[in-house]
Amino acid sequence: MSNRIKEQFKKKSNLLSIYFTAGYPKIDDTVDIICRLEDCGVDMIEIGLPFSDPLADGPVIQNSSEVSLANGMNSELLFKQLQGIRNRVDIPLLIMGYFNPILQFGLEKFCSNCASTGIDGLIIPDLPFEIYKDKYEQIFDIHGIHNTFLITPQTSEKRIFEIDKWTTSFIYMVSTASTTGIQQNFATDTNAYFERINKLNLDSPALIGFGISNRATFKTACNFSQGAIIGSAFIKHLENKGINEIGSFVKNFS
């Protein structure tokens, strides 16, 4: 089976990956945002499935999740919106969401819907690596869905190598020990962490996320990894400027 995520890493460097919350700002914006992002040259997209209790997220994504839920977003509707997306969009698409809504929909059905709509992978921040391996890996594999794991500045080297071994997409390198949100600058010890991971020569490509908000942080991230993921800053931009101005946001990072 071809792996759209891996292919993209082979083709491109300094990948720009954008996270947004599906159904935000308006319920029907999901597909429009995806298409516009690709047209502006974004390399990969994480489509956020909203949850009432997003533990790892800061205020910006908490708010977009709340609005999206109030707009009526859920798994079923998201897959309906995404139907036919592969006729219009070629870049890798992942869904990022907390585990409980996925479990209630049914993990098996979720993965099978991902496969049939052309979603390449999942990022489930509260599904730890061990439990995934123990209980759920097979379901992902059957449907050819790539799961993505996070590492943080506190993750041990041993664990990073273990995660690397099981990764079929990319490693999501969390920049600092924090919930998602906007940072103007990285903390001083952040570069040391990036460097340390870089030196491990992992088999999997890595993208740096959490706190990437401007050209400077994006460039720094690219110096140490294959690219970066931007979430809160993009959502803030949507909130302030609306979906017509997506191009002006993406331009900052090219």
Next chain:
Amino acid sequence: MKEKSKFSVDSKGFYGEYGGAFIPELLYPNVKELEENYLHIMKEEQFQKDFLALLKDYVGRPTPLYFAKRLSSKYGCKIYLKREDLNHTGAHKVNNTIGQILVAQKLGKKRIIAETGAGQHGVATATACALMGLECIVYMGEVDIARQAPNVARMKMLGAKVIAATSGSKTLKDATNEAIRDWINNPTDTYYIIGSVVGPHPYPDMVARFQSVISQEMKQQLLTQTGNELPSCIIACIGGGSNAAGAFYHFLDNEDVELVAVEASGKGIHSGESAATMVLGSDGIIHASKTKLMQTKDGQIIEPYSISAGLDYPGIGPLHAHLGESGRAKFVSATDDEALSAVRELCELEGIIPALESAHALAYLPKTSFNTNDTVVINLSGRGDKDLSTYINAFGYEQ
């Protein structure tokens, strides 16, 4: 209880299919550190000495097991009250915070965080921090801050910083989210004292062990007072489930002892304003634990309701999900009104003003019948001081 019981947590942190640690990677080092250390810390001789000395001299344990004569004659059985209401700070919560603060010290942590709903766990945490001279930050929903002003004042007097949780529904579940987010943002110097048998493994097991002093004392007291260490039935209210876990703990393997967990059904189980998780909930993940929780069909967590702020949690501890599913414990519920009637009854018959939470356990009495020889223990988890304004309103004592 034997070291390994049918109802002990397994090596991966599960009770049957419930439990585990569904944590974001950001919390992995913290939770792992705790998981790897809690058991051997708790088993150290010095730790046990320190813990038991504080429970005795500071908390005021053992709490009495009181034979409630007039209540017994009304219900035609032998009713005993386990007087957790007589603990320092007025509830069972302090058993856990004293235990966890000692664990935090052993792990070298300097900054303590906690969540609180009604404020009882917040007060108990602030108390333990004052005792040990540690910084204390308590997250509390904005809505709860407004309705539990005396406990907010208590926490402040004890030196804690109370931070309003303004996300989501602004109550206990959101305060818990904020505490977890704080822990993510402060991964090295901070210890999170969870207030019930909820959250990621090893918290449910650790909190149950600290609260198990309740049933340990009960056993000895029953033996002395009745000649038999086993009661017929134990009744406890259940929010997250810590007082119930403590009251049941040493009897879990004695299947002759009936265990009754009373949830809050608010304005009625199917009124849409209830907190009866075992009836209304389904399997899912809340605060990093797989358990029963109240949720929409899309997996969004529902805000529960009960007149008692300590019982309106949308989940229950994974041990209880397992006890309920396996049939070991019987889950029943009591409404706001039934709990209020039970408050009055205990005042009038025994001269004790119970906490609203504990009144839910008492409210089971009129719904069942016991034989004259049955020994029934009710865990009186807390006293009613904190609920006085609710009682003033409910019973018409305003001017």
